[in-house]
Amino acid sequence: MRKLTYREALREGLSEEIERDDNVVIMGEEVAQYNGAYKVTEGMWAKYGDRRIMDTPISEAGFIGMGIGASMLGLRPVMELMFFSFAYVAWDQMINNASAVRYMSGGKINCPIVIRGPANGGTGVGATHSHTPENAIANVPGLKVVCPATAYDAKGLIKSAIRDNDPVYFMENTLLYGESWDVPEEEYLVPIGKADVKREGKDLTIIAHGRCVILALKAAEILQAEHDLDVEVVDLRSIRPLDEEAIINSVRKTHRALCVEENKPFCGVGAQISHLIQSKCFDDLDAPVKRLSALDAPAIYSEPLEKLQLPNVDRIIKAALSVG
Amino acid sequence: MRKLTYREALREGLSEEIERDDNVVIMGEEVAQYNGAYKVTEGMWAKYGDRRIMDTPISEAGFIGMGIGASMLGLRPVMELMFFSFAYVAWDQMINNASAVRYMSGGKINCPIVIRGPANGGTGVGATHSHTPENAIANVPGLKVVCPATAYDAKGLIKSAIRDNDPVYFMENTLLYGESWDVPEEEYLVPIGKADVKREGKDLTIIAHGRCVILALKAAEILQAEHDLDVEVVDLRSIRPLDEEAIINSVRKTHRALCVEENKPFCGVGAQISHLIQSKCFDDLDAPVKRLSALDAPAIYSEPLEKLQLPNVDRIIKAALSVG
Amino acid sequence: MPTLEVMKKDTKTNLEGFAAAPVNLSLKPADKIKLLREMIRIRRFEERSLKAYQAGSIGGFLHLYIGQEAVAVGTISVGGKHDHYITAYRDHGHALTVGMGMDECMAELYGKATGCSKGKGGSMHYFAPDKNYWGGHGIVGGQTPLGLGLAFYQKYKGLKGSCLCYLGDGAVNQGAFHESLNLASLWDIPVVYIIENNGYSMGTSEARSSAFQHSLAKRAEGYNMDWDVCMGHDIYEVRAKTEIAMKRAHEKSRPTLLEIDTYRYEGHSVADANKKKYRSPEEIDEYKKTKDPIYLFKTKLIAEGVLTEEVYETIDQEAKNEANASAKFAEESPYPTEESIQEDIYWEVDHGRTSQGRIFFNDEQE
Amino acid sequence: MPTLEVMKKDTKTNLEGFAAAPVNLSLKPADKIKLLREMIRIRRFEERSLKAYQAGSIGGFLHLYIGQEAVAVGTISVGGKHDHYITAYRDHGHALTVGMGMDECMAELYGKATGCSKGKGGSMHYFAPDKNYWGGHGIVGGQTPLGLGLAFYQKYKGLKGSCLCYLGDGAVNQGAFHESLNLASLWDIPVVYIIENNGYSMGTSEARSSAFQHSLAKRAEGYNMDWDVCMGHDIYEVRAKTEIAMKRAHEKSRPTLLEIDTYRYEGHSVADANKKKYRSPEEIDEYKKTKDPIYLFKTKLIAEGVLTEEVYETIDQEAKNEANASAKFAEESPYPTEESIQEDIYWEVDHGRTSQGRIFFNDEQE
Ligand SMILES: Cc1ncc(C[n+]2csc(CCOP(=O)(O)OP(=O)(O)O)c2C)c(N)n1
Ligand SMILES: Cc1ncc(C[n+]2csc(CCOP(=O)(O)OP(=O)(O)O)c2C)c(N)n1
C-alpha cells in the first residue's frame, strides 16, 4: 500500500473535507501563505485560496472565539494552533464557549469546530511550548479530544472530527509529522471513540495515546525478544469519548496494566484509566496498575535531558518489568 | 472558643499578613471600595488604604500577570479572582508564567504569589461560573493548590500561602463563606500539604476536599446512625502537595475508599487518589475505590437540579453504601 | 471621523436632529408605538422578575436592564433578516426585543423546564438562534469574539448581514475584545460593537477602570475603525447612529465601534448591596428625571400626536398583565427532570451517537 | 503628541539631530566605543551560534537578533540602577547588553549545565535578575503583564525606576498587551513598552497582522498614553527617544509606548525555510546596505574621529574570538544531571521544604 507521512495524511484529510463541504475553512497563524509552520497545510492556500485558507494575526482568543461563533451558524472551522500550548491564551473561549453554549441554550446551538495542532515535547522547545492538556480538556463535558498516533489514524480521525457536530480538539505531534505509514488511496473514516489494539499480547496491557503508542510498540518488541514478555498495546486514539471496553477486555485477558502518557502525572489520563481498571477489573488484576508519565517537572530544554524526562523505550521497558 | 465565619477567618488571616509584611498587597475586582463581591476583604481598604488594597479593572490576564511580575522582585501579591472560574481568561499567565519562570531561569527566580477566590457551584450561577480546576492546576509542577473546608483551615492556610515562596492557588467556596467554626484568638498557621482526619472511623475512608468534606461529615453521621457504617473522613486540605501518607494510613485501616469531589469526573482529583490507593494499598483493599463527582455535565442553572448534580449528603450515602 | 464627531456634539444640543433621520422619518405611528411598547415590556418584565427574586422564586444572578431599554430596542429595531445579536449577561432586554416571549424568559429565571434554555442557562443565558439572538454570555468580554464570528459568517456566505455585539464599559478592558477589534478591521468583518456605557462595572466607575481620551469608542482609531458616541436615552438617536453603522456593515463590510451612553437604575445585579454607595441617590434620580428613555419617548410621541395618555396607560397595563401572567406560567411550570441534566451537552448524544465509546464518566453506584 | 510627531519627521531628514541630544552629547569616546563593541559582540555571538546550530550542536528554536542590535544596546544603555528589562524569545541581544557573559549564554544554547539557566531554558529563556534582566519569554505577549509588574514594584517601593518591556510587531495583537496598556496608564506605572517593529511576525507582514493608523504606537492614544516612533538603525535616536520615555517614567511615573522600526536579517528562527519568500532578497539587501546599525554607527564614529578602521578591526576580532571561545566553553561543558530535572521547580524543594506531603507524582518503578 502507498505510504504517507502523518503530515501528508492530515493534509489529504483536510483537503478532502475542504473539497467536500464549502463550510469547512482553515484558519491559523501562517497556515496559508507560509504553508504552515509545520507544513501540514502546505500547498492548500495556493490551491483553495484566501476564502478557505486564512492566515491570522497572533490573537488566539480572538480568532478561535471567532471560529466558535461562526460554527454556531454552521461553519465548520478547522483552527490550527501552531502549538497546542498556545491554547492557554484562548482557554476561556475553548473551555467555556465551545463546551457550554449548547448546554446553556438548552440544546439550541452546537459548535462543529475543530481545533488542532501539535501537543508534545521532545524537540527542545521548552516548558511553555510542550503542554499536553488532553486531560484538562477531556475533563470538560461538551468537548471531545482525539490524539492520533499514526498517519492512518490522523487522516481518518481528522475527517471524522470535521464532520462531527460537536467541538473536537485534535492533538498532533511534531515528532510524528515526518513518519510514514500505510494509508489507503480510497476514502475512509476512523470513528471517534474507538480504540485500536495495535499489538496483541497476553502478559501485560500497555494503554497509551499519541506518540507514546509508537514507543510502546517498540518497547513491546524488545520485551518480547529479551524478556519473553508478551505485551498488548491499546492505542486509545480518542480520549473523550473513551473506549473503555477495549481497555477492560484487554486487561481481563492480560491481568496487568501500564498506562503510558507524555503528560505530567498528577491527574493525567493515566489516572482516569487506572481508576477505571481497578473498578472494572478489580478481581482480574494480578498487580496494581502502573503509570508512566513525563518526569514531573516543566519540560526541560536540554535535549538529551528531555529525552530522559519524557517516556522513552527504555523507561517503558523498565516500567513494564516493574508491574508486579 | 470564639466562632468566626470562613469569610471572617480569611479576612483576619489576610489582615494579619498585611500588617506583618509590607510586601503583601491585595488586588482584585471590587476588593477595595466595594468591600469585595463576597465581602472577604470588607473594611480592609478603609483600614489599609489604596496602596495595599487595590481595585482592578476587568483584566484578569493583565493584573494577574502584573502580580506575577511584581512577585519576581519580592512583592507578595494576593490576587482575588471574583470567581476562580475567571482564571480561564488569565490561564496562560497562571499556568505558564507563574509555574515555569523559576525552572526556565535555572532557579534564579521564584514567584511568591497567591491567587485566591471561590471555586464552586451550588448557587445557580451556571456553567461558566462554577469551575473547579484544582485538578488541572495541580497537574502543573511549580504550582501549589489548597482547598480549605473550614474557617480554621482557611485562616491557617491563607497565612501559610502568603508566606510560601512558591505560587499558591487558593480555592474557596461561596457556600462556606457564611458558615462558622471555632477559630482561636492566638495566631497559628496550618501547614500546606498536611491532610486532616476530620472524623475517625474503621469501615470506610472518604477522601474529600473543600465543601465536600462538610457534606461527607454529615453523611458519616447518618451512615453511623442508620447503617452502622463507621466512616473516616480525610480532608485533604491541600491538593498539591498531597498528604499521601494520611490517605494510605486510613485506607490500610478501613480497607475501603470513596473519593468525593465537586469537579467533573474525567481526570478529577479522585482519579489521582484512586490510582494512588490501588497502587499503595492493593492488598489492603476489600473493594474497588469508588468516586463521587458532580454529574458529568456543565453546571445546570436550575437550583433544585444543581443540588442533584453536585455531590450532596444523599449521594454520598448512596455511594458509600455502594462500596462493595 | 470628523463627521461623526460633529454628529456627536450635535446630539448634545439638538435631539430633534435624529427624529429627522431617514430611518426615523420612515416610521409609521404604529411602528413608533411598537418601539415604546417594547421598552415598556422590558421594564415591566424585569420589575416582575425582581419581585419574584425578592420572593425567593428566582436564585443565582439577576442583572436588570431597567434604564437601558432604548439601547436594545433602538438598535435591534434597525436590523433585518441577516443581522444577528449577541450580548453579555444583562440580556433580558435584547431577548424580548428580538421577539422572545415573556413566558419562556420568566420560566428560565425560575429554572423551569419551560424556560428558553430549559432551565439550564438562567438569567445570563437567554438564546434564540431562530431570532438571530445568540445570547446571553456570562464571562465579561467572552462574547466579543463570538460576535465577530457571527458577522464573519455573513461575509463568508456573501450575505448583506451584520452582527451587533454588545458589551459593557467594563468589558472593554478584556483582551479578547481588543483582539476582536483588530481582526474586525483587518478582515473587513461586518460587526458593530456596541458599548452600552452605563458608567459603572459593578461598583467601579468608568474612570476607575479605563484610561482613555474623549471616549472609549475613540480607541477604534487605533484599529483604523469607524466609531461614534451616542446618547442612549433618545431612541431616535440610537436608531439613527445604529443605521449608519449597519449600512457601513452591509455596504462596505466595515466594522464600527459605537458607544452608547446609558444608565442602569438598579444595582449591578439585584444582589448588589452597594448600589447607592458607589454612586449617589441623587445621580440616579437625576437620570430618571431628565433622561428616562421611556418617559422621553412617551413625551415625544404625545408631542408628535402619535400617542395619548390613555393609549400609554393601556400599553403599560398590558405589559404588566403580560409580566404577571408570565410569572404565573413560570410558577406553574415543572422543573427539569434529573435525566435532563445530561441532555443538551453533545449534539450527537441528543440526536444519536455518531462516535463510539463512553462519553460521560461518573462511577455508576450500583 | 505633536512634539514627538515632529521629532519623528525629524529623524527621517536629519540623523544628526539625535547625536546632539544631551544623552548622546554626554557620551565620552570610550562610551561610544563601548556601544559599538556591544553591538558587534551580539552579532558575532549570534553568527557563531548559527554555525553551532547548523553543525547540530544546538537544537530547539534559535531566534536571531542580527540587524536589530541598536535597539537593545541603545535602549538599555540609557538605563540605571532601578531600570529593569524583559523581552520575548528573541532575547540574546538584550542579554549580552545587560552584561551576561557569552559563555553562559552559548552554553545555554547547547543545553549545558553551565548555561545561564543550567540548560533548562534554552535560547528563548535567558534570565539575569542580578542585572535587572527578567527574560526571555516564549509566549507571544506573555511578558507584557510581567513587565508591568516589574515597573509596578518600582513605584510601590518609591524608587525612581522603570521597566523596559520589549515586544514584537506581531505581539501587539495579544489581549494581555492591551490589558497591560490600560493598566499602565490607569495606574501611572513607569513602564516603557518598546515595540521592536521588524516588519514581520514570522512570515506575516505588519500590514497583514495589524489594523492601525499611522503607527502601531499611536494605539497608545486610546489609553491616554504617550507614544513615539523611532528609527532603530540609528543608536543615537534610539537613546534619545528612550531617554525621553525613561525620564517620563522616573519623574512622572507615566508609561510610554515606543515603536522602534528595525529589521531582522535572518529568518524568524533559523528553521525559517521561507525567510526569502515572504520578503524579497532585495528588501533584505537594501536594509543591510543603507541601514545596518553597526555599519552606520561605525561610519559615524569614524567621522566623529572617535574610531579608526584599525580599532574597529580589533574590536571585531576580539568579539569573534570571544564568541569562538564561548562555543568551545559550551562544547566542553557537561550536560545537566538527570537529578537536576527535578530541581529549580519549587523554591522550597531547593531550599528546604516548608510544606509537607508529596510534591512530585511519578509512580516510582521499583
Ligand atoms: C472575565 C470576567 N471577570 C469578571 C466577571 C465578574 N463580573 C460580571 S459583570 C462585571 C462588571 C461588568 O461591567 P460592564 O462591562 O460595565 O457591564 P454592565 O454590568 O455595566 O452591563 C464583572 C466584574 C466576569 N463575569 N467575567
Ligand atoms: C501566544 C503565542 N502564539 C503564537 C506563538 C508562535 N510565535 C512565536 S514568535 C511568533 C511571531 C512573533 O512576531 P513578532 O511579535 O513580530 O516578534 P519577532 O519574531 O518579529 O521578534 C509566533 C507567531 C507564540 N510563541 N505564542
Ligand SMILES: [Mg+2]
Ligand atoms: Mg457598565
Ligand SMILES: [Mg+2]
Ligand atoms: Mg516582528
